[in-house]
Amino acid sequence: MTVIAIDGLSKRFPKVTALDRLTVDITPGVTGLVGANGAGKSTLIKILLGLSPATEGSARVLGLDVATQGAAIRERVGYMPEHDCLPPDVSATELVVHLARMSGLPPAAARERTADTLRHVGLYEERYRPVGGYSTGMKQRVKLAQALVHDPQLVFLDEPTNGLDPVGRDEMLALIRRIHTDFGISVLVTSHLLGELERTCDQVVVIDGGKLLRSSATSDFTQATGSLAVEVTDSDTHPDGTAALHSALTAAGLMVQPSGEHGAPGSGRVLLVGLAGEETYDMVRDAVATLGLGLVRMEQRRHRIAEVFQTTAVPTAGPAQKWDSPDAA
Numbered sequence: 001m002t003v004i005a006i007d008g009l010s011k012r013f014p015k016v017t018a019l020d021r022l023t024v025d026i027t028p029g030v031t032g033l034v035g036a037n038g039a040g041k042s043t044l045i046k047i048l049l050g051l052s053p054a055t056e057g058s059a060r061v062l063g064l065d066v067a068t069q070g071a072a073i074r075e076r077v078g079y080m081p082e083h084d085c086l087p088p089d090v091s092a093t094e095l096v097v098h099l100a101r102m103s104g105l106p107p108a109a110a111r112e113r114t115a116d117t118l119r120h121v122g123l124y125e126e127r128y129r130p131v132g133g134y135s136t137g138m139k140q141r142v143k144l145a146q147a148l149v150h151d152p153q154l155v156f157l158d159e160p161t162n163g164l165d166p167v168g169r170d171e172m173l174a175l176i177r178r179i180h181t182d183f184g185i186s187v188l189v190t191s192h193l194l195g196e197l198e199r200t201c202d203q204v205v206v207i208d209g210g211k212l213l214r215s216s217a218t219s220d221f222t223q224a225t226g227s228l229a230v231e232v233t234d235s236d237t238h239p240d241g242t243a244a245l246h247s248a249l250t251a252a253g254l255m256v257q258p259s260g261e262h263g264a265p266g267s268g269r270v271l272l273v274g275l276a277g278e279e280t281y282d283m284v285r286d287a288v289a290t291l292g293l294g295l296v297r298m299e300q301r302r303h304r305i306a307e308v309f310q311t312t313a314v315p316t317a318g319p320a321q322k323w324d325s326p327d328a329a
């Protein structure tokens, strides 16, 4: 089943090609559209809403043609724009009720839906305060509420985590996930931070310079590798338990390397052990027991999405840090 079908879509401005023959299908669930600044994400959303014509190619949203059925698409789709666009002197309630009315809801239903939606995004207490006094995180939530208030089948969220601190970002990502799990609404969410999408999205579409780099299920990006990540405690006999285990496993003929070069917090204490089969687990367990160490964890390691791009070195992706996020390591 396809929620959005994009076929050979291009958008050319006089000086720049924002989208270049993009072809991709998006399935129900939460989909991340990721790309660096200027990759073409906002342009794609505007075309999918029927607000901006494509130069060539076609796209269908919920089976509707973006070129000829824009109004019908906007009835069924919610849109959270990227930039701050809220009038400062109205309250969240006034604004969201107004937009609900503009979407066609009768007055009582608009008020009821507004209260429900503001509660869902965590703004119920502050709903009568003027938006101008809100924090960035609260403003993002108002924008999210107005995208949801008319009970859409699909929402487009353009950079919803922009300007948020790490805690605010995590809360927003959890809210986005719940839009799908609690209400069954499909979500297309854009971000230039690859790392945050692997926790939130079922599918990830990566674009660069308006071209498709990759589209796949998040689980395909984060495939299991052929190594076991092992972490142990120290003991009185072995004040550096990690080093002792490293020596013991190497002596037992296993391939072992510290994972410190990946830069994850605490990764200096994690050993990556080449997985030769089920017996590797037994050998690690026995070595840990013989040394008298505590086993903190032993798990098959998964690639993080950002690593896939660093190691496959897609030529057009530019510098690796472009895809990094503060929490992508």
Ligand SMILES: Nc1ncnc2c1ncn2[C@@H]1O[C@H](COP(=O)(O)OP(=O)(O)OP(=O)(O)O)[C@@H](O)[C@H]1O
Binding pocket: 013, 014, 016, 017, 018, 035, 036, 037, 038, 039, 040, 041, 042, 043, 044, 082, 159, 192
């Ligand atoms: N109306 C316009 N006229 C001319 N060029 C435009 C217009 N809109 C977008 N562009 C250009 O098209 C390219 C893609 O822009 P777009 O806003 O879609 O990128 P983006 O991936 O959403 O980036 P950002 O996260 O910075 O918004 C950029 O080079 C931008 O300058």
